[in-house]
Amino acid sequence: MDAMHKRVFQVGIAIVLSISIALNGWVSEAAALTNEQKLVAEAWRVVNRTYLDDTFNHQNWAAVRQKVIKQPLKDKESTYTAIQQMVASLGDPFTRFLRPEQYRSLQVNTSGELTGVGLQIALDAQTGALEVVAPIAGSPADKAGIRPRDRITQINDTPTAEITLDEAAAKMRGTIGSHVALTIEREGESKQIDLVRDRIELNPVVAELRTSPNGVPIGYIRLTQFNANATAEVAHAIANLEKQGADAYILDLRNNPGGLLQAGVEIARLWLDEGTIVYTVNRQGIQGSFAAYGSPLTRDPLVVLVNQGSASASEILAGALQDNGRATLVGETTFGKGLIQSLFDFSDGSGLAVTVAKYETPSHRDINKLGISPDLTVKLEPITRDELATPTDKQYQAAVEFLNTKSVVAKAA
Structure with a gap:
């Protein structure tokens, strides 16, 4: 012993x-x-x-x-x-080192001081190509007809294959009234578009009471970005539409590139009375979750419009409403941006953006690269911004028809 x-x-x-x-x-x-x-x-x-x-x-x-x-x-x-x-x-194109000037530029960009062409951009995770997530509504890029999934191959005389994501963003920003030329590739064809930089107005909510062909009053809400004001503006829109007698709703998230996670969670709570909204998962497993509680502002039937430009917080909101059986999704499969990045700064002013977690829907669907599939797939030929939510807009019309039928059935029951 x-x-x-x-x-x-x-x-x-x-x-x-x-x-x-x-x-x-x-x-x-x-x-x-x-x-x-x-x-x-x-x-x-x-x-x-x-x-x-x-x-x-x-x-x-x-x-x-x-x-x-x-x-x-x-x-x-x-x-x-x-x-x-x-x-x-x-x-991982989203995990990247930021030189001091790039880190400062990123901080300015996220503070809301936006002047430029109005594009949300990302790198294709498989090819590394620079592509458009979505143009901001009313921006120079939007008015020029740039679409989600367009590839930007050149900015002025600089091929985008030679620069980082942050350098590309910096090259597109600039003083109001100055010009920048983007070479866009779409379906194998390439063309150059000259854009004049401008101040980007972030008015995230458009709301209006519509009437279906069968007389159903429908509250139409278009949300273009999840910024700090989005939750309050959506809540205000729902309250006004309820007072006006809305019996059903269309929430339009098309070409909404996302924004603040918290805004996506809070807007989901406006529609849900209970249930998980989203899970965050790190390399150790489930890190946390967000849930709905309290009374929703309305329990009326809801359709959510999505397309390839619906990304990040849009996908979290759409997935939460779909998985909880609160809404029917109409349109096309979303972008597939389901990663969470954190910023880390160093003493010399440089920094790192690091992918630290991913999102999963309430039913544990992985959003990243896969996107959210709609319940009713409706393809849409390119239309102008002024044609959104009009008879020319096939996705919007499909939503109206669905709600019209659902409301008629509900009344008959």
Whole structure:
């Protein structure tokens, strides 16, 4: 027994010594690192601790760090390039390194000071091509006829394959009245569109009482973006339409590229009395969820219009209403943007945008890359913004017909 205790004691000492040696090694390495190497190590640690995919794109993430640390990092520019390449190895266009000027620009863009052409853009996760999520309603891009899924191959004289997502966004922003030329590729054809930058007006809600051919009063609400004012404006619209006698509703989320997660959750609560709205899932599993509670503003029949330009918070809202049986979705499969990014800033002003989680609908459908499929698929030929929600708009007409039938059946019952 004493011999066994002695062996256990010796093993314990060996483990403690091993840990001490390892810790001393880390401390010694940290002390020996240059400022450039420390920035690389800091960026690596952020990704190592928070990134959604714990396989790091099926590579040895520790080995990636060692390889980058050993590079001749002579100055900030070479360090930034090395971090960019390290992060790019993850194969995730939404996880990216931001130089100080890019990080400042992103902060300005999210503060609501918008001047430019009015495009929500993303990189295709499979091809890396720059594509349009949706134009903002009434923006120069919208008026020029740019559509969701259009590919932007060139901005002025710069091919987009040579620049990052944030650099592309920066090139499209600019002073009011200045020009920018975008080369757009659509269905194999390419054309250049000259746009004049302008202030982007974010009026997220359009609401009006309509009457169906059979006399059903329908509240039509178009929501163009989930900004800080969206919840209050949708609630105000529903309250007004209820007073006017609406018996059914159409919520139009077409070409709505998303915005604030919280706005999507709160707007779902305006329609639901109970039930899960969305799950957030990190690499350890379900991280959290948002649920509905209290009384909805209306229980009248609801149709939600969606298309390829409905993304992010639009997909969360549509998925929540569909999975809870609260609404019928009409239109086309949505964009498929279901990832959550967090921003991390470093002492030199640079930063990282890192994919830390994903969204799942109440029935645990993965939104990312798949989108939300409508209950009733209706294709729509391109129409102008002025033709939305008119007899020319086949998706809108399909929604009206559905609600008209549903209301007639409900009255007969």
